[in-house]
Amino acid sequence: MFSDVNWTVFFMQLFFGLALGSIFVLLASGLSIIYGLLDVVNFAHGTFAMLGAYAVFVAVSLSGSFAVGIISAVAIVALIGVLVELFLLKPLYGKDPLLPLLLTFGLSVAVPDLVKIVFGLTGKPVAYPEGLSGATLAGPLILSNYRLFIIVFTLVILISLWLFLKKSDLGMIIRAATRDSLMVQVLGTNTSRIWTIGFALGTGLAALAGAIAVPMLAATPDMGVEMTMTAFVVTVVGGLGSLGGAIVGGLLIGVIVAFTSLVAGEYSNVAMYFCMAVILLIRPRGLFGESGRE
Amino acid sequence: MLELRGVNTFYGYSHILHDLSIRVKEGEIVVLLGRNGVGKSTTMKTIMGIQAPRSGEVIFRGEPIAGLPPHKVARKGISLIPEDRRVIPNLTVYENLKLGFLIREKDRDLEAMLETVFGYFPRLKERLRQEGGKLSGGEQQMLTIARGLMAKPKLMLIDEPSEGLAPKIVHEIMEIIKRLQQDGATILLVEQHAEAAMRLSTNLRAYIMEKGEIRLHGTLQELSTRMDEVERCLGAKI
Numbered sequence: 322m323f324s325d326v327n328w329t330v331f332f333m334q335l336f337f338g339l340a341l342g343s344i345f346v347l348l349a350s351g352l353s354i355i356y357g358l359l360d361v362v363n364f365a366h367g368t369f370a371m372l373g374a375y376a377v378f379v380a381v382s383l384s385g386s387f388a389v390g391i392i393s394a395v396a397i398v399a400l401i402g403v404l405v406e407l408f409l410l411k412p413l414y415g416k417d418p419l420l421p422l423l424l425t426f427g428l429s430v431a432v433p434d435l436v437k438i439v440f441g442l443t444g445k446p447v448a449y450p451e452g453l454s455g456a457t458l459a460g461p462l463i464l465s466n467y468r469l470f471i472i473v474f475t476l477v478i479l480i481s482l483w484l485f486l487k488k489s490d491l492g493m494i495i496r497a498a499t500r501d502s503l504m505v506q507v508l509g510t511n512t513s514r515i516w517t518i519g520f521a522l523g524t525g526l527a528a529l530a531g532a533i534a535v536p537m538l539a540a541t542p543d544m545g546v547e548m549t550m551t552a553f554v555v556t557v558v559g560g561l562g563s564l565g566g567a568i569v570g571g572l573l574i575g576v577i578v579a580f581t582s583l584v585a586g587e588y589s590n591v592a593m594y595f596c597m598a599v600i601l602l603i604r605p606r607g608l609f610g611e612s613g614r615e
Numbered sequence: 616m617l618e619l620r621g622v623n624t625f626y627g628y629s630h631i632l633h634d635l636s637i638r639v640k641e642g643e644i645v646v647l648l649g650r651n652g653v654g655k656s657t658t659m660k661t662i663m664g665i666q667a668p669r670s671g672e673v674i675f676r677g678e679p680i681a682g683l684p685p686h687k688v689a690r691k692g693i694s695l696i697p698e699d700r701r702v703i704p705n706l707t708v709y710e711n712l713k714l715g716f717l718i719r720e721k722d723r724d725l726e727a728m729l730e731t732v733f734g735y736f737p738r739l740k741e742r743l744r745q746e747g748g749k750l751s752g753g754e755q756q757m758l759t760i761a762r763g764l765m766a767k768p769k770l771m772l773i774d775e776p777s778e779g780l781a782p783k784i785v786h787e788i789m790e791i792i793k794r795l796q797q798d799g800a801t802i803l804l805v806e807q808h809a810e811a812a813m814r815l816s817t818n819l820r821a822y823i824m825e826k827g828e829i830r831l832h833g834t835l836q837e838l839s840t841r842m843d844e845v846e847r848c849l850g851a852k853i
Binding site for chain 2: 490493494496497499500501503504505506507508509510511512
């Protein structure tokens, strides 16, 4: 029924989808960690990703190295995350849960404007790093090296994140505090510090997503809005507060967007929301969401 | 070891604890008795720093601790074994125990401490790799006490360990609490059922609470000679 050409197109599109989905996975896992640990719905998540993209632009212009760019982007944005948590979010804990949401929403409006003032309205491009610019031939498939890099890189990050959460004491405390932070505090841990670390980890992952997306997209002040929305869709599809859900949801949405853009490009966002609506109707807590979470 | 002097605790506008004064000496078990909702758990939360008192003093080993956050109170050597158990459901039994041990930063010998704790709770040893949420109610209660022990506390606050458990398990847990005291632990025990506490020993001192106040105080032996008053406070025949 399908000709060879069709199969080639299918696998190419699947490959694009997985690369795009990898970026979504990084975004959503950060959002998920923040929500799980702090109960904060971070409307500025994409904004942190956007800051990551600009940090890469600056760092690459100064150093000429993409690796330095990525590392400094994560470090700078995680530091900004720490400051936001300490000075803006912390005073709001224990009050109306709407307040952190409004605060992050405010940041998502104000920060892009600051970026426009500093960097201007036009996008800032970052060249593909050396050695990752070409393509690799795999039979009839032409796989862009940079997209291959994104997939492998995301895999490495996820494995490290998993090892950190499962094997280290700090990771164990984070998992415990996600479920019962008062009990963790009663057992002697300063949970307020754990929240700061969690927020830094989440925003650092967002920065990573923005940073690796930048050679394909260029950094623009408003790129964060769409990234926030995508991160929310992925998190809702995968299940709030679940890392496995962020992974499966991210890849699923990435592949759906890639295939729709092949058939009808203008509907790729619609397809994403449609997928979310269907999942919510069938399984309101998302694919991997835990029921009865406190 | 622990003394509360004229403690008043509020939840918002509601005044829960009224001029509460209690005292726990080193090496003893003190029982806090009372009906549901008289402020027994609030007393525990006040000591632990979860709900700071508005006035009054909480003195632990000569040091005022009222107003300290829970993690600092824990670091002074007080371990709360809360009601409703609060096992971390997504952590294994081993991880739950380790979480209790992390407070002892200078103590690296986790294995030795685990062995000590398994001496009281041999059943947990077989369940080490299981998730806390998958244990039975009795096992969860044992895990909560064991987790509290991992911190080598100087004072244990045990809140309603018999709640919702089968009589056989309650008996088992009370035996363990008795052994803990024989081994030198100091315990403040909250109970709703006087008979469960009586089973520990009749020499224990007990405070009987009603409406956020201490109404009666004495050893269980002495209190049993004033049965009328006790039954009126507890609202039940004993």
